[in-house]
Amino acid sequence: MKHLAYIDPGTGSFVFQVVIGALLAIGVAIKVWWRKIAAFVTRRQPDPPQAPIPPERER
Amino acid sequence: MTVSVLPGSFRDPSGFLFHRDGVLYRQVNRSFQPKFDEFVESGLCQDLMSSGLLIPHQEMGPDLAATPDAYKVIRPETIPFVSYPYEWCPSQLRDAALATLSIQRRALEFGMTLRDASAYNIQFRDGKPVFIDTLSFERWTEGRPWNAYRQFCQHFLAPLALMKYRDARAGQLLRVYLDGLPLDLVVKLLPRRAYLHPPLLLHVLMHARSQARYERANPAVSAGAAEGPEGRGRRFSPRAFQGLLDSLESGIRHLRVGDSRSAWSGYYDEAQSYSAEALEHKKALVSGFLSHLRPTTVWDLGANTGLFSRIAAASGALTISFDLDPTVVEANYRSVVKDGATRILPLVVDLTNPSPGIGWENRERLSLLERGPADLAMALAIVHHLAVGNNVPLDRLARFFGHACRWLIVEFVPKSDGQVQTLLASREDVFPEYHQQGFELALESVFDIVQREPIRGSQRVLYLMRPKGDAASSIS
Secondary structure, eight states: OOOOOSSOOOHHHHHHHHHHHHHHHHHHHHHHHHHHHHHHHHHHSOOOOOOOOOGGGOO | OOEEEOTTOOSOTTEEEEEETTEEEEEEEGGGHHHHHHHHHTSHHHHHHHTTSBOOEEEEOGGGOSSTTEEEEEEEOOOSSOOOGGGSOHHHHHHHHHHHHHHHHHHHHTTEEESOOOGGGEEEETTEEEEOOTTOEEEOOTBOOOTTHHHHIIIIIHHHHHHHHTOGGGGGGGGTOTTOOOHHHHHHHSOGGGGGSHHHIIIIIIHHHHHHHHHHHOOOOHHHHHTSTTTTTOOBOHHHHHHHHHHHHHHHHHOOOOOOOOSSTTTTTTOSSOOHHHHHHHHHHHHHHHHHHOOSEEEEETOTTTHHHHHHHHTTOEEEEEESOHHHHHHHHHHHHHHTOSSEEEEEOOTTSOOOOBSGGGOSBOOTGGGOOEEEEEEOSOHHIIIIISOOOHHHHHHHHHHHEEEEEEEEOOTTSHHHHHHHTTSOOOOTTOSHHHHHHHHTTTEEEEEEEEOTTSSOEEEEEEETTOTTOOOO
8 A cells, every 4th residue: 555644754764664664673572571581580579578668668 | 703814824724723702613624524533533632632642623614714725623722922032041942842742642542643742833831841833643554653753853862962062151052943943953063972972973863964864865745755765665664763762862851951050040149139128029029019909911121030029920921031141040830830820821031032923924923022011120239130131211111111011110229339330340330311300211211100119128119000091091
């Protein structure tokens, strides 16, 4: 589908995004996996001794 | 019944802003009907308005349309004082950039995208950036890169990089380049160490090289080129789009300018200019004038970090806090953000060369005076800088104040004052009329002096003035 914008996105700017797109997508994927791993590791750690949480730290 | 289209609202064929009988409306043209309906029906419009990122609007009857090709007429909430990116300090431009990225992220969640990313689409309302162009949205075609990428880099990333790595005054370049700073120029100006931060390497240096390459090689339309040899077979996936926004955000967050002190930033703190008694008395006098007049808008001319702007804001006025030094405007804005102040807008403006009318027909962006007059202007500890420091004759100063405001609080600083002595230390005194009587005579060509109060503990005098012959003039 031909899709033209009312401002010129700039040929160089447009193609550049396509070129770096794969790299940026990999960056996001790594971030997502890293978060999953971190969440998994955190879940597996034994619970710390029960202590009341101060109200200002409840977020 | 008068209808006038705003001179700066003509580039986008989807609609335009106009005034009808003094009220601001936005017309949505019939050609934009499907996109506007998608924006509203997707829920994005309501989502952005409720989160305070988009200016709220009301749908009005079609009878208010300015031209026959109207689909809808909306009435957006009015921004009481329109400011421009070249008047913002680095943190204001940075917050405007982050707001634009948040909006784009939110849009993607709804399958939509921003059609442009002009810094002029952001205004400051209640101390926070808000997006004002309700017609900037369309459905995102999956696989297609961001149309607004070039504009985002030119309007936000490039000027912020120069402000951080070179000088905060570089923001003034935005006054010359209305569609943002050309990346090839920015590459010539930035130091190499800027590219140690990957987003700047990517979105400024490499982006500029890609632009140069395609400018030389092929004038083909971008949509075609993206499917050309380099882009063939590759699509810009949702994850790539997210990565692009992450990377741009990382670039913008990195570009926080450091704290630096200028010649002005310690003006009040160091008590060089005022004794404690004089400062307190001056505050009390200003506060008294303001609570008596109750202005809706105040221009604090030469506001420094905004000490007196805060007094004006406390009296209930929307206060525009002007200073020529981006460093003190930066400090002022950071306090506004920290305190959650909603009635102070700090801006970088040099009163000896205030923002002119620029852009198409010199009317696309309004001059400073066209955005006035304010109900009241405060010219505190500024007259000597303009009259002695910049050789502005006192009668011309009176004329400028007469254009800028209805009421005036002005401080006269005599030659015997240490600050004026400093200004005269390295130059010939060519100001024989610069004395209290000469000052009053000059100002009285435009204003009537309503009150004259010597500031205790100093040789300075504070005046309350109103336009000449306007005895009945009152603000509230």
